[in-house]
Amino acid sequence: MDQDVDDRAAASLAAAARSLRAGLDRSRALGHALARAGPRLEEIQAALPALEAAVRPIRAPMAELAAAGPHIDRAVGPAAAVLKVFDAVHGLEPPLLLQGGGGGAGDLPEYLAVLARLEEALGFLASNCGLAAQWLADIVEYLGDRDLADPRFLAEVGVALRGLRENNNPSSAHLDGGLLAAALDMLQAEFRRLLADHSAPLSTTSTAKSRVPAAAVRKLSLILDRLLANGRQETSISLYIDARGSVVSASLRDLGLDYLRNPADDAQALGPRVELWGQHLEFVVRRLLESERQLCIKVFGEQHKTDASACFTEVAARASVLDFLSFGRAAADAKKDPIKLMRLLEVFDSLNRLRMDFNRLFGGKACADIQCQTRDLVKLLVDGAVEIFEELLVQVELQRQMPPPADGGVPRLVTFIVEYCNRLLSEKYRPVLAQVLAIHRSWRKEVFTDKMLAAAVLNIVKALEANFNVWSRAYGNNTLSYIFMMNTRWHLFKHVKGTKLAELLGDVWIRDHEQFKDYYITMFMRDSWGALSPLLNREGLILFSKGRATAKDLVKQRLKTFNARFSEMFHEQSAWIIPDKDLRRETCDHVMQAIVPPYRSYMQNYGPLVEQDVSASKYVKYTVDGLEKMLGALFAPRPRRSGSFQIGHSNGKMSSAMTGLYRSASTVK
Secondary structure, eight states, X not given: OHHHHHHHHHHHXXXXXXXXXXXXXXXXXXXXXXXXXXXXXXXXXXXXHHHHHHHGGGOSOHHHHHHHHHHHHHHHHHHHHHHHHXXXXXXXXXXXXXXXXXXXXXXXXXXXXXXXXXXXHHHHHHHHHHHHHHHHHHHHHHHHHTTOSOHHHHHHHHHHHHHHHHTOOTTSHHHHTTHHHHHHHHHHHHHHHHHHHXXXXXXXXXXXXXXXXXXXXXXXXXXXXXXXXXXXXXXXXXXXXXXHHHHHHHHHHTTOOGGGGSOOSSHHHHHHHHHHHHHHHHIIIIIIIHHHHHHHHHHHOGGGHHHHHHHHHHHHHTTTHHHHHHHHHHHHTSOOOHHHHHHHHHHHHHHHHTHHHHHHHSOSGGGHHHHHHHHHHHHHHHHHHXXXXXXXXXXXXXXXXXXXXXXXXXXXXXXXXXXXXXXXXXXXXXXXXXXXXXXXHHHTTOOOOHHHHHHHHHHHHHHHHHHHHHHHHHOXXXXXXHHHHHHHHHHHHHHHXXXXXXXXXXXXXXXXXXXXXXXXXXXXHHHTGGGTGGGGOOTTOOOSGGGHHHHHHHHHHHHHHHHHHHHHHHHHHTTOOOOSHHHHHHHHHHHHHHHHHHHHHHHHHHHHHHHTSTTGGGTOOOOHHHHHHHHHTTTOOOOOOOOOOOOOXXXXXXXXXXXXXXXXXXXXX
């Protein structure tokens, strides 16, 4: 039994020994492990303060933190989405900054597509940054109210969120680091380049079509649309106005428009300038400005009509439209003269033909000044033209009291009125004058018909013919009055026949005036040269020997009487004129036929009786050839100073220019 006890004790001791050895081995291994872990423990110990600071804000009971979890998740989700978009924005930097605004070899549509993604992203950020920041701020407030986080930590986060909300501006560089502004600068530079590349002036010989290629117009429109959409309105419009305004200015410089600012005040001198003015105004309105308007519409597009209108107005201002209107006003303000009526009608016609163009180009509020000045000018032109036209009849009647031309020639009033009425009735002026008269009547609520215009012209011609009768009676010499009436009636016939004025006067009037010539030549010959040849009669001239001496004395006496009367008549009529060459030749032929053959026959038969006399030179003063040459040179006009016809006032004194108007004959035809 004792043996069993001893065996059990030995076994226990052996087990204890083994346990001790095992514990020793574990202690030794732990010691080795601790030795190896020493540096790591030191790192952990050093990191503990930071870890404590990080853990401190959420040092709260688990139940309360668990309840805050869903609120935190709802705030962090949008914030994460914003951060994701923000990262995408920075991913757009290479294609936007390297392509250079689509210029050169760049692809503008592709560039604008990238820009559109940037704008969309910035729009998202602008719309959601503030909301995400507000949600985060709400969470901070939630954690603070429940004391779930360290107050110092919450204060720092609050400061950051306030800064984010304050800088939440879609145009601010805080959202994209200035990427959008840089891209827009590049687009603006490309916009400027495209405008500069197509800035050649338009000449009167070139066409307005395709001045700016369609591809370039498309690019300009696309770029401008993005610039305006991103707040670059003022700069972009200024660039466009400067570029296109320079094109307009250069186009006008090539025309040479200095005359617009220095118009003549004389209607006659204004003629060529008014014609040039009309041509230039039509070019400026229908070609230059119309092409600029079309370009403006295409570049700005339907969505920017207001900007397009304002922009075109500024470009049009460079076209000197107001200077053109000022020139028209100067023509209306020129000295009153019948020729001025033509100038007024020409200016009115130019404006009237461009009326629809003016309404289309300058119909907006921005062009109010042009509209106002145009209306004022039209009123001046209409009133001035009607005043001069209605004054013509009065002026013709006033001339009746003046003396007729001393040389029996055609009064300048006659030549002027005939030419003037024919011009008024021409295709160039009659429709315009009729329209002006109709407009003027409509302002007075009166009706106008074309027959009224015809009647007014007929009244002027009738008044002129009435002047003939008064003037012819003013001559103390009937023979000269016949020359005067022959001249004036023939002038009317010759210069009216085949004209628009003849259509008004009628065929009977034309035939009557053609017959007046023969009538007055007959009357002239009867009272002058026709009475001279009977002085060379043969009564009592008996040539037999006993009567020869008597015949000789009779021939001397009759030649003396003939010479005296011929000399008197020739001297008197040498101061008279017949301006028309054909009429003058016919009249001289009548005179020579009445004088030369009888004189030749008389001298052949009775001249020897006198020619052998010692005093023959006292009686034979003219040879037949000399007489024929003298008579053939009668009535030739002499160079005269030209006069001008100016409107006076029916209730006042007439100008000296008008007083002498009709005293000069017309130019020989």
